[in-house]
Amino acid sequence: MTMPAPPSPVHWRLNPEVYRLIGMRCKDCGHITYPRRKVCPKCGSFNTENHKLSKKGTVHTYCINYVLPPEIEPPAPIAIVDLEGGGKFQGLFTEVAKPEDVKIGAKVELVLRKILTSRGIAMYGYKVRLVEEG
Amino acid sequence: MESIRGKVAIIGVGMIPFGEHFEKSMEDMAQETYINCIKSVDKGIEPKKDIKAAWLGNLGRLFGAGAMSGSWLATQIGNTGIPITRIESGCPTGSDTLRHAIFGVASGMYDVVLALGAEKMREKPGTESLIALGTIGLGGHPSWTWGSTAPAMQAVYATRQMYELGYTMETFARVAVKNHHNGKLCPFAHYRYEVTIEDVLRSPMVCWPLHLLDCCPQTDGAAAVIVCRADLAKNYTDKPVYVLGTHVGLDHSFYWDKHNFIEMLATVRAANGAFDMAGIKREEVDFAEVHDCFTNTEVMNYEDIGFCKKGEGGPRLMEGYFDIDGPLPIQPSGGLKAHGHPIAATGISQICECFWQLREEAGDRQVKLKNGIALQHNVGGAGFGVSCVTITSRNP
Ligand SMILES: [Zn+2]
Secondary structure, three states: OOOOOOOOHHHHHOHHHHHHOEEEEEOOOOOEEOOOOOOOOOOOOOOEEEEEOOOEEEEEEEEEEOOOOOOOOOOEEEEEEEEOOOOEEEEEEOOOOOHHHOOOOOEEEEEEEEEEEEOOEEEEEEEEEEOOOO | OOOOOOOEEEEEEEEOOOEOOOOOOHHHHHHHHHHHHHHOOOOOOOHHHHOOEEEEEOOOOOOOOOOOOOHHHHHHHOOOOOOEEEEOOOOOHHHHHHHHHHHHHHOOOOOEEEEEEEEOOOOOOHHHHHHHHHOHHHOOOOOOOOOOOHHHHHHHHHHHHHHHHOOOHHHHHHHHHHHHHHHHHOOOOOOOOOOOHHHHHHOOEEEEOEEHHHEOOOOEEEEEEEEEEHHHHHHOOOOOEEEEEEEEEEOOOOHHHOOOOOOOHHHHHHHHHHHHHHOOOHHHOOEEEOOOOEHHHHHHHHHHHOOOOOOOHHHHHHHOOOOOOOOOOEOOOOHHHHHOOOHHHHHHHHHHHHHHHHOOOOHHHOOOOOOOEEEEEEEEOHHHOEEEEEEEEOOO
């Protein structure tokens, strides 16, 4: 099984991205991406800066996964979120009572949650939660 | 970009029936395929004298059986005296392998070369392969793969196609119905049975909105093609098939950078490049073999290749436009859906099908030819960021 291994250089290196949602904004074309990059993936500019992603957004598209890697319980909705202020986020939902509640255009927020345990170490990251309207 | 039109021909093809070959190793499959390919050359070929280089396609490492370099193929074909390069390029691995062989000949470097793709996917249980595919993009990304699998990577597109273009689960199911119908007619296909729209909609949900019968199977297989200088092709066969154009198009590997979820930019770019090289219009294509890893992907392909406008693919499919007896047959072989998708063998097997169809040797599944032009397409890799389109013809 090829699974992400938290006690690995990759996870340690990406600490600011994983816990503080630090992405990149291109000062030339305005593209926002995640994780950070030294070269803008859209236009190739070197003129980039750190950009903290918003934790609020709306569901751009989603799916509900029934055949999952170990430790993730089906049905698991996964969203691509359009974030306020630009940029996208892709993540698993949390606290969904019924998968049918997930809709394109639904307002969501990113919340820090345990994702899975690997080699005895708890792996945390951001999940997506529906925001109650009102 | 310079055209390769008129420079390169295909003089022989070979493959083995795709399926679950628990009794065969990847080595067995490659050797049988190679023998079939060499024997297919109408006027004969002396492989050790004539074949001057080869390219091997293999994704391998994800599925537990793979080749590390070209020397693996050298051993299988009993020829360590020529250069062989291994290519890995996501789901278009097979077609990109052939593209390198085509350029090897078009450059004037070699007169005759071999392209062979082999993949052993059933060495691992199905679920493990599925998850392995979903984790391809992990490289350097903090959260890309959490909960993701190959079907999930496409399902997010399917949901948006339904929302923006009005497609339904029935639209996607119609692709499975068409492709299984064709697969039943093809002796090389993994699945040789019909399905109905109801069968698809009643099959277990793998990743909403995609059911089990919306997904291509996991298949073992191998396929090979012999590529030759166009002006020498008639020494080997009276019916060569000519390469008019071949191009790889790219898009970003991660969904964070995508422009939308109803179009695959990689396919658009690969198709535009191949058509420019071929110097032909979309309407001149008689039939196509495209990448239906999932049923919704095929509908996207109709539009992204440019056979119709965005939003027209679904309605045309439902009218029977892409059926085997329709105006533009798509997947006479059964497609990935019924024929199978052994990654590195897939693209080359689609070219085998184009070769047989263009020579009118496809038996029960033979399509009607008008211009004698075929299109082959793959899309895949991390985030569906790579596509390859190759256009072939019975005329130079
Ligand atoms: Zn930029």
